[in-house]
Amino acid sequence: GAGVSQSPSNKVTEKGKDVELRCDPISGHTALYWYRQSLGQGLEFLIYFQGNSAPDKSGLPSDRFSAERTGGSVSTLTIQRTQQEDSAVYLCASSLQGSGVGGGEKLFFGSGTQLSVL
Amino acid sequence: GENVEQHPSTLSVQEGDSAVIKCTYSDSASNYFPWYKQELGKRPQLIIDIRSNVGEKKDQRIAVTLNKTAKHFSLHITETQPEDSAVYFCAAKKASKIIFGSGTRLSIRP
Numbered sequence A: 001g002a003g004v005s006q007s008p009s010n011k012v013t014e015k016g017k018d019v020e021l022r023c024d025p026i027s028g029h030t031a032l033y034w035y036r037q038s039l040g041q042g043l044e045f046l047i048y049f050q051g052n053s054a055p056d057k058s059g060l061p062s063d064r065f066s067a068e069r070t071g072g073s074v075s076t077l078t079i080q081r082t083q084q085e086d087s088a089v090y091l092c093a094s095s096l097q098g099s100g101v102g103g104g105e106k107l108f109f110g111s112g113t114q115l116s117v118l
Numbered sequence B: 001g002e003n004v005e006q007h008p009s010t011l012s013v014q015e016g017d018s019a020v021i022k023c024t025y026s027d028s029a030s031n032y033f034p035w036y037k038q039e040l041g042k043r044p045q046l047i048i049d050i051r052s053n054v055g056e057k058k059d060q061r062i063a064v065t066l067n068k069t070a071k072h073f074s075l076h077i078t079e080t081q082p083e084d085s086a087v088y089f090c091a092a093k094k095a096s097k098i099i100f101g102s103g104t105r106l107s108i109r110p
Helices: none
Strands: A005-007 A010-013 A019-024 A031-037 A044-050 A053-056 A065-069 A075-079 A088-095 A113-117 B004-007 B010-014 B019-025 B032-038 B045-051 B056-059 B062-067 B072-077 B086-094 B097-100 B104-109
Touching: A005 A088, A010 A019, A019 A088, A019 A113, A031 A075, A044 A065, A044 A075, A044 B097, A075 A088, B004 B086, B010 B019, B019 B086, B019 B104, B032 B062, B045 B056, B045 B062, B072 B086
Parallel strands: A010 A113, B010 B104
Antiparallel strands: A005 A019, A019 A075, A031 A044, A031 A088, A044 A053, A065 A075, A088 A113, B004 B019, B019 B072, B032 B045, B032 B086, B056 B062, B062 B072, B086 B097, B086 B104
């Protein structure tokens, strides 16, 4: 595709429900990142994938959060038993390559999913 | 793990003046330092980056400096214009993990 695509763009859910957020990266990008941005705040690292592997899951806030990536492409971030403090914009980004020299590290961000937990 | 601190959190400068945003990082193994600009309601976009083997890089009105010994890096914007108003994020990368600072909201006064 032309850019990183995220869906849904907005999600309103009730406390205790599960939600799935989807990210479709730029074709050929091997690295994929999930960040969380609360209102007026910075970009909080959640997890990244190199291919289908997630070498570092240390940013996930709790065991209610999980993510997977299949086929080296689409990624899904799942939040179980949502809480009000989960309300934020969830941003996905991809890059041509996650590591190494010579470029390819520029992150291309999606437009995000605005999650509201009532 | 890596921790990136960014200052100031807000910055207001007169149009035409310079703006400086500073960041520090904790992990000496970090080797790549990008800066992203996020305009209101839009997604972050890369504006400039620097690698650990370089001390300074310029791109028109924007420059970034890196002091590896002190683990400091800074963004300098000269001759500021209204379109420079945005939130700026610094970041540090180690291996494939990219950690962002908390952001600086830059306002340009006419």
